[in-house]
Amino acid sequence: MSALFTNGKYNLDDSLRQAFQQKNIPVFEEKIHKLWHSDGQLQAIELESGQTVARSGIFFNPKTQQSSLIPKKLGVPMDQLGQYKTKEDGKTNIDGLYIAGDCRNHLHQIIHAASDGAKAAVSINMELLKEAWDEVGL
Numbered sequence: 001m002s003a004l005f006t007n008g009k010y011n012l013d014d015s016l017r018q019a020f021q022q023k024n025i026p027v028f029e030e031k032i033h034k035l036w037h038s039d040g041q042l043q044a045i046e047l048e049s050g051q052t053v054a055r056s057g058i059f060f061n062p063k064t065q066q067s068s069l070i071p072k073k074l075g076v077p078m079d080q081l082g083q084y085k086t087k088e089d090g091k092t093n094i095d096g097l098y099i100a101g102d103c104r105n106h107l108h109q110i111i112h113a114a115s116d117g118a119k120a121a122v123s124i125n126m127e128l129l130k131e132a133w134d135e136v137g138l
């Protein structure tokens with residue numbers, strides 16, 4: 001059965017707490033003290049009070065940060081989660097600068113990063129073709 005551990009970080013409102021209750025999902029709002037494992041396999045989660053809750057797996061939302069601040073220094077805006085703001089194809093507000101992957105996409109998965117890269121490549125190609133076409137001046 002699922003359980004929610006907030007690690008003491010969120011103030012769940014009553015309606016959310018009730019929703020979990022209705023689904024019989026226990027909510028633990030204390031800070032987590034320790035994860036117990038055997039050979040890397042999770043066994044239990046120990047809370048600060050000493051209570052341990054048996055668990056064999058965990059999904060968590062890791063905190064992320066940008067590896068490169070070069071786009072920021074160039075003037076690309078970021079959203080409130082620290083992701084670069086671009087158009088759907090990765091085009092930024094800086095001419096010729098496209099961004100693809102985790103640094104602009106909230107869906108941190110390889111398939112999304114690859115799709116982002118492909119979309120940016122198509123748009124860059126179109127932009128270069130248009131430039132070349134315009135240069136010919138026909």
Ligand SMILES: Cc1cc2nc3c(=O)[nH]c(=O)nc-3n(C[C@H](O)[C@H](O)[C@H](O)COP(=O)(O)OP(=O)(O)OC[C@H]3O[C@@H](n4cnc5c(N)ncnc54)[C@H](O)[C@@H]3O)c2cc1C
Nearest residue numbers: 067068069070100101102103107108109110111112113114
């Ligand atoms: C622990 C973990 C497990 C994951 N498991 C999965 C999974 O099971 N399935 C899945 O789909 N996704 C998974 N992901 C997410 C997936 O790895 C990312 O979504 C994907 O790698 C993003 O690709 P990217 O090209 O945007 O960024 P990255 O793969 O992070 O590539 C960015 C590259 O840029 C380089 N770089 C950064 N700054 C600079 C700089 N200033 N100059 C030069 N190079 C620089 C970095 O070294 C890196 O090589 C996982 C991620 C982590 C951390």
